[in-house]
Amino acid sequence: MQTAATKLSKEIKTLGLEQYTLELETDGITIVPPEVTGVTDKVLDRCTEVLLKRFTEMTGGCPISIKEGPKGELTWPEGTRSQLRDENEPPLPTQMLIQQLLQLDRCFRDLAVNPVVDALIDHAMGPISVLGGKARRLSSTNSFVKWQGDYGYGKYLGLHCDQGANPLPWGHTAMTANATWCLTDYTKEDGALAYVPGSHKLNAHPAQPAAAKQAVAAEAPRGSVLIFVGSTWHGAYPKLTPGLRLNCVSYYRHVSTLPQENLKFTMRDEPWEDCDNPEMMRELLGFDDKFPYEVQTQAVPQLTAAI
Numbered sequence: 001m002q003t004a005a006t007k008l009s010k011e012i013k014t015l016g017l018e019q020y021t022l023e024l025e026t027d028g029i030t031i032v033p034p035e036v037t038g039v040t041d042k043v044l045d046r047c048t049e050v051l052l053k054r055f056t057e058m059t060g061g062c063p064i065s066i067k068e069g070p071k072g073e074l075t076w077p078e079g080t081r082s083q084l085r086d087e088n089e090p091p092l093p094t095q096m097l098i099q100q101l102l103q104l105d106r107c108f109r110d111l112a113v114n115p116v117v118d119a120l121i122d123h124a125m126g127p128i129s130v131l132g133g134k135a136r137r138l139s140s141t142n143s144f145v146k147w148q149g150d151y152g153y154g155k156y157l158g159l160h161c162d163q164g165a166n167p168l169p170w171g172h173t174a175m176t177a178n179a180t181w182c183l184t185d186y187t188k189e190d191g192a193l194a195y196v197p198g199s200h201k202l203n204a205h206p207a208q209p210a211a212a213k214q215a216v217a218a219e220a221p222r223g224s225v226l227i228f229v230g231s232t233w234h235g236a237y238p239k240l241t242p243g244l245r246l247n248c249v250s251y252y253r254h255v256s257t258l259p260q261e262n263l264k265f266t267m268r269d270e271p272w273e274d275c276d277n278p279e280m281m282r283e284l285l286g287f288d289d290k291f292p293y294e295v296q297t298q299a300v301p302q303l304t305a306a307i
């Protein structure tokens, strides 16, 4: 059987991604620059434009810019609860998640089928041993719109593992993996991703307070993509500066893991084919997966003659 640590795919070799594969294996995260993924300024600009427009629509008309952030006062709807473990009350709104990006614009569909990202995600998840084919699927696509403030991550930086819903013990195969495209420069002061290098090898949830002390910032220029596996301890630093930290995330799952968004249904009547690689998109959305089925799929023997 192929194991991720011992075998490199044809795509990894052809695209010259050995260095990034090694980083992913060693640190649980790799940062791939735009000249390697081939992402263009045009695509990054389009993603930014669509997300800012969507933010204004979703917030009931709050204008927003990269330099200044939201230009109006925002409050959470009544009854909103914090999703962070160490907070009961919701934090001040200094971050918002825009979900279902695939449905918004082709630029997000193109990023989701980027061949460099796909090769690295495939490396982390490997093949489906019984049914054949690649195990990686899309789980969801989101954007974290983050502006000045703490958002309640606190002293422990909100460190967690994305595959935390999967029961322990975890193995070498990633059950989820995250490709975060930076639409603004990522620096510690600007609220970059925090992570603990090599933490994925522990195959365990973060142990605090030691974890927060070991964390470092994933600093990278705009256009870079951060790729990390679901067992890597990660969170975020507070944004200390004005303006936005903006990203768009393609979040992947192993075929055996439940998706965040039921893409097989939500994308059925959406324009998923108008991207750089419709065949890959079809596979990533799971349109042809045997599971979960909706009708009887196994053959039923039939009576040959009336009795």
Ligand SMILES: [Fe+2]
Pocket: 160, 161, 162, 234
């Ligand atoms: Fe996470």
